[in-house]
Amino acid sequence: MSDLSNYTLVDLVEGIKNKNFTSEEVTKSFIKNSEVSDKLNTFITKSFDQALVSAKNFDKKSKPNGLLGGIPIAVKDMFCTKDVKTTAGSKILNNFVPTYESTVTNKLWSEGAFLLGKLNCDEFAMGSSNETSFFGNVTNPFGDKIVPGGSSGGSASALAANLTPASIGTDTGGSIRQPASFTGTVGLKPTYGRCSRWGIVAFASSLDQAGPLTKTVEDCALLLQAMSGYDPKDSTSVNIKVNDFSSNLTEKVKDLTIGIPKEYRVENMPTEIDKLWKKGIDFLKDAGVVIKDISLPHTMYALPTYYIVAPAEASSNLARYDGVKYGHRSKGNNLIEMYENTRSEGFGDEVKRRILIGTYVLSSGYYDAYYLKAQKVRKLIKEDFDKAFNNVDAILTPSTPSSAFKMGEKKDDPVSMYLNDIFTVPVNLAGLPAISIPSGYDKNNLPLGLQLIGRPFDEQMILNLSLALQRRMNFKRNIKAWWK
């Protein structure tokens, strides 16, 4: 039998359903890869034994069912998993074992999947290189000392290295799409409100959204379908029908109109990325799509707006990690000292930086100048997109302004690190769905992605366009398993 870990998610589901192979065989193939993957440092917690038990139980069932029947899946360690340690990549939750299961992972399990392990990520999902994790850097399988992107770096890396057939991440400012782009995988951030946030460790509540990371667009449609849906436990989730994304997936995109925003043509962008963008445009034209130049005039304000809104919410969301109830607690002679010691020792530098920024922008006397103004700009950014979508069906941009960089390269320069999210952040501010699909390589043989942005709740449209692109791109993940 060929190596099952090379299969797509769709093929694995089909193969298990048709009894071509068993869930146990599938699970073993991924465990086998994972066991020799320590150099990549993708796993924070391995649940291999339990996964094997689940696989065997699945194989015993007379009537296996579910969209993901018999599939082991490793998930980003931002999702709370019942009885399995959940850290958010932070020391402060180093010992935290939830008694509950997040809605999104629960949906996967109820479709027949089971947990393979918990994947490394930037601490509290704050980072673009997976270098802020308390559990160490994750390495990109495309090269030693290359970052996988972040914050869902563990998810992207594990997927690209065939350690999991698919994964889920969270995307607050690009945390799914950017690592997908850096690892040659498909990553989709759904519309805000499409997936429940219940049970996901919160970073910035008005921006956070869970989404799939997969090898193909078909896999993406399937996983998105399994994880989407209204949840009464999340007041911001939206009660809207979930498409059968897989059945409706089609390459027929003729006569759709795609917008090309001029503001995304940033200075100093590598020519390869510009070329790739043009290639994407040509492929879409080939599929019968009409291309239209558009303007999203407030794009340049997106990054500063994001770096006010996200830290503001984070500073409040992370107040609960105080050593009183759960997680890490340091000693102190009184309550204040205990707080100070716990949070000083429990949080890493990037998290502290964002808590400080967030606290500052919400402070009395600064609120109007920063937070309130950022909210106003956020509205303008959203209106840019609303206007654009009067004339186009989707928008095509590069996913990132560069390919994956070297570890340590941007670690001491937060602003240059933040600039990596310049194409992904506006989408979160506007609450729109967007997908990154692998589209080619740069001169260093590192993958690059293109991003398609869609109308609210029209994930189907960007999936269909992605499918049309995917076939024409004919992208191959050229990875040698050097880490074994």
Added chain:
Amino acid sequence: MSEKKFDYFIKGEKNKWEVIIGLEVHAQVLSKSKLFSSSSTKFGAEPNTQVSLVDSALPGMLPVINQFCIEQSIKTGLGLKAKINRHSVFDRKNYFYADLPQGYQISQYKNPIVGEGEVILDMPYGTKKIAIERLHLEQDAGKSIHDMDPENTFVDLNRSGIALMEIVSKPDLRSPEEVNAYVKKLRSIMRYLATCDGNMQEGSLRADVNVSVRRVGEKKYGTRCEIKNVNSIKFMQMAIEHEAKRQVKLLEDGKAVDQETRLFDIKKNITKSMRLKEEAHDYRYFPDPDLLPLEIDKSLIDKLKKTLPELPDEKKDRFIKNYNISAYEANILVSEKEISDYYEEVIKHADKKLAANWIMGDLFAVLNRKNLSIKRSPVSAKNLSILINLISSGEISGRIAKEVFEIMIEKNDNPKEIVKSKGLRQQSDPKELEKIITEILTKNKDKVAQYRNGKEKLFGFFVGQVMKSSGGRANPKLVNEILKSKLK
């Protein structure tokens, strides 16, 4: 009616000072579950047994608004004749404390659910309108327990997340008496509406009291101090009195009042500084991104309007108009819904004025003595109405009625049966009475002579003797008539 004049002023050594008071009342919403979770709100449970994942702020937990609490606060707003804001927003009030699991309290800051309203007070010097500035919904915190262990503080999260309505008055109150009337009226309105049980012992009703003073005649408000978390009307009154005097002393000594938060020390009867304005928290309020703004349908407000019961003010007007009782009496009878219900039950079949007298007099005395609410009155409304009818029809005298009432307290028997079995029926036969009277006058010839010589005070003596000899049963009206004619 002679109206008293308002006369609460602090007399300093140099000036007379007016006291300005505003209240922030925290009223626990009467609701089975908490504001953002389904945990029980029952009072008195074992510590940390009514705590959900949301209440303890575990990672990834999200608040979901309890629709019933929204309706309760709309109802309360309507009861305060206030504007209901169709659009309101939940904000996060950020601060660290061990019994605040989220590290923030979900509250309403710029856009509360209820806007301006009013509460009418009946004071001895007339009615007074107290303006309400706003009512907003917020979560309660947990409870820190400092005295269970010398080293550690314990935290009980049963209260964490319970819905509170913060009702903010304008600085319209001028005396501890008005504060007393205001809190009681507010409580009465909420009890009528069943939106807050008003139980101060259980912490369902607490207040932050803002106090400032100014020289009589001055227009500008002085600097205020806020006395935090006072949980009884008596303590509020004591705290105000003390705080006003403290401020007067400062000002008359040429010093300034610092704007600060103070705590009332019950044992020492003083207020103590808790934190100065400069030390005040920066709460960094911002809209809670986990909750959508609250949009209230007009149809919901209209629906709730229709369910509103008759409130104390309307009931009072009706009582005065329909039952011919005084404003003073009406006020007391409507102060609690249960009292007004009891009264209206009694007067279905009995005299309205007598009923008011009996309830406010004898019945209240018994309830007070036995420390009972009217709901648990030992005398049923039905039996009291029978008793009153026995008086009205002349079957028993008021004095005998009191005797019968004492027996009713113990047994709640039908007063008719008591009168019958004890032979207490009033002696109203003129012939019988004449016989007794003649006998007494014969026995006391000297006093009759004195009376006739002008010592008219002796009339009472004769009445007394007749009553005594009839065992109190003689009809006093008849006795009077017969005595008068015989003594001519």
